[in-house]
Amino acid sequence: xxxxxxxARDAFRHYLRTGRRVPAHRIVQVKFNPYHDPKNxxxxxxxxxxGSANMSQPPKKPQQAxxxxxxxxxxxxRAIQQRAWAANPQNPANQDSYTVKPGDTLTHIAATRVGxxxxxxxxxxxxxxxxVIKAGQSLVLPTQAxxxxxxxxxxxxxxxETYMQSHGGRLPPNVAHxxxxxxxxxxxxxxxxxxxxxxxxxxxxGRTRLVSGTVTxxxxxxxxxxxxxxxxxxxxxxxxxxxxxxxxxFDGPTEAYNHFAQDADFNRSGYRKLENLWAAxxxxxxxxxxxxxxxxxxxxxxxxxxxxxxxxxRLTKRxxxxxxxxx
Amino acid sequence: MTQDILSEGGNKICSIILDQIEEGPRDFFLYAxxxxxxxxxxxxxxxxxxxxxxxxxxEIGKVLQRMWQGSDKxxxxxxxxxxxxxxxxxxQFNYDPAAQFDEGTDERAMAxxxxxxxxxxxxxxxxxxxxxxxxxxxxLARRSASFELDSSGVTQLDADD
Numbered sequence: 001x002x003x004x005x006x007x008a009r010d011a012f013r014h015y016l017r018t019g020r021r022v023p024a025h026r027i028v029q030v031k032f033n034p035y036h037d038p039k040n041x042x043x044x045x046x047x048x049x050x051g052s053a054n055m056s057q058p059p060k061k062p063q064q065a066x067x068x069x070x071x072x073x074x075x076x077x078r079a080i081q082q083r084a085w086a087a088n089p090q091n092p093a094n095q096d097s098y099t100v101k102p103g104d105t106l107t108h109i110a111a112t113r114v115g116x117x118x119x120x121x122x123x124x125x126x127x128x129x130x131x132v133i134k135a136g137q138s139l140v141l142p143t144q145a146x147x148x149x150x151x152x153x154x155x156x157x158x159x160x161e162t163y164m165q166s167h168g169g170r171l172p173p174n175v176a177h178x179x180x181x182x183x184x185x186x187x188x189x190x191x192x193x194x195x196x197x198x199x200x201x202x203x204x205x206g207r208t209r210l211v212s213g214t215v216t217x218x219x220x221x222x223x224x225x226x227x228x229x230x231x232x233x234x235x236x237x238x239x240x241x242x243x244x245x246x247x248x249x250f251d252g253p254t255e256a257y258n259h260f261a262q263d264a265d266f267n268r269s270g271y272r273k274l275e276n277l278w279a280a281x282x283x284x285x286x287x288x289x290x291x292x293x294x295x296x297x298x299x300x301x302x303x304x305x306x307x308x309x310x311x312x313x314r315l316t317k318r319x320x321x322x323x324x325x326x327x
Numbered sequence: 328m329t330q331d332i333l334s335e336g337g338n339k340i341c342s343i344i345l346d347q348i349e350e351g352p353r354d355f356f357l358y359a360x361x362x363x364x365x366x367x368x369x370x371x372x373x374x375x376x377x378x379x380x381x382x383x384x385x386e387i388g389k390v391l392q393r394m395w396q397g398s399d400k401x402x403x404x405x406x407x408x409x410x411x412x413x414x415x416x417x418x419q420f421n422y423d424p425a426a427q428f429d430e431g432t433d434e435r436a437m438a439x440x441x442x443x444x445x446x447x448x449x450x451x452x453x454x455x456x457x458x459x460x461x462x463x464x465x466x467l468a469r470r471s472a473s474f475e476l477d478s479s480g481v482t483q484l485d486a487d488d
Contacts, residue, residue, distance in 0.1 A: 186468060271365075289456050291460055
């Protein structure tokens with residue numbers, strides 16, 4: 001690849017093809033907004049209708065027919081326009097209104113939606129990321145349903161591309177619904193669950209492979225002793241306890257998929273300290289995003305290590321936690 | 328013995344970093360805290376007029392752990408700095424017996440970096456949670472695939488990628 005900037009998605013494609021990472025400084029962010037060009041900030045119609053416009057010229061609703069056009073072309077154009085308008089983040093149907101509270105920042109407000117970046121929020125409201133916002137001010141927020149739909153489209157595109165790369169360029173039997181990326185990576189039966197704002201990827205053996213989400217605090221969250229005792233199944237060691245991927249204090253779900261058999265020392269050592277660090281940052285009002293990977297040996301239901309990538313105030317760090325006795 | 332393990336580990340880490348990060352200067356600064364319960368590295372790439380926050384390759388984790396495990400108990404370090412300039416590197420260790428990994432690890436990493444480069448501004452790449460999730464997924468799948476082929480009986484954390 002040359003020195004030109006690449007989108008995160010293209011960088012990921014490159015990684016899938018070659019196993020090599022593109023340096024982070026060359027990566028520009030992928031936007032869930034399908035019509036937003038992150039390179040120039042322009043709003044571009046991808047379907048050829050209406051050319052392009054920048055933020056100062058927002059797209060308009062589909063026009064009414066005058067009755068003088070060819071009805072077949074009119075019908076086709078209108079269908080295209082309607083689809084574009086339905087997928088447009090500036091369509092009021094895709095927006096909520098948010099009234100700024102004292103102490104709010106764009107970062108805080110963006111964290112109230114899963115998949116919304118502060119960059120997109122600023123763009124949608126036609127302001128800079130470091131703009132000062134005042135209590136009582138009204139901002140536009142994309143609805144969660146809109147963000148989820150855009151994310152689903154992104155996931156499908158990546159899954160389709162991955163399928164073709166691993167199948168000699170052939171398309172899957174159902175192009176509109178290719179096997180999910182998670183299923184391609186972790187095997188048949190892999191599925192994803194969203195719970196309390198966290199996304200869990202669970203393989204066909206019922207093992208949690210990946211957890212991600214933005215940390216939220218909930219001091220009232222309960223525990224499931226039953227799931228803690230059952231964690232690890234027959235692979236649980238005598239020295240193990242049932243621990244959480246996402247701790248109770250972070251509103252970690254009580255379901256089995258949030259539990260794993262962990263060495264008794266595991267949660268008393270580094271991992272607990274890491275959780276304390278996240279809690280402190282969250283209380284300071286900083287957005288803490290975590291991605292947690294569980295590493296298994298063969299068919300074991302007990303992870304031998306937990307890999308963590310966490311981002312606080314845009315700074316991402318990595319750490320590894322071996323799941324074995326320290327002594 | 329310890330010296331050999333440490334220098335061999337330093338060589339291996341340099342090799343991994345230089346192999347995986349192909350573009351930009353061949354100059355890096357790594358700060359890592361290690362004990363038997365955690366491996367926590369932080370890294371920057373050194374440019375002429377700034378330093379750039381760069382995620383360390385996951386693969387250096389097991390090398391760091393081997394270096395830590397292979398060090399004599401009488402000379403157990405808990406943090407290291409590794410400075411790479413092209414094909415040369417310099418390793419330094421912190422042996423403070425009272426020190427341990429705790430909630431201040433991020434602050435210590437940042438302090439080590441900013442004190443090393445007091446006149447260079449730090450640039451941070453954009454954060455993309457989706458790319459992070461997808462890359463982690465891909466990495467875990469690769470690890471699983473390699474383990475299915477592994478019948479040597481070595482502990483998985485010590486197995487090669």
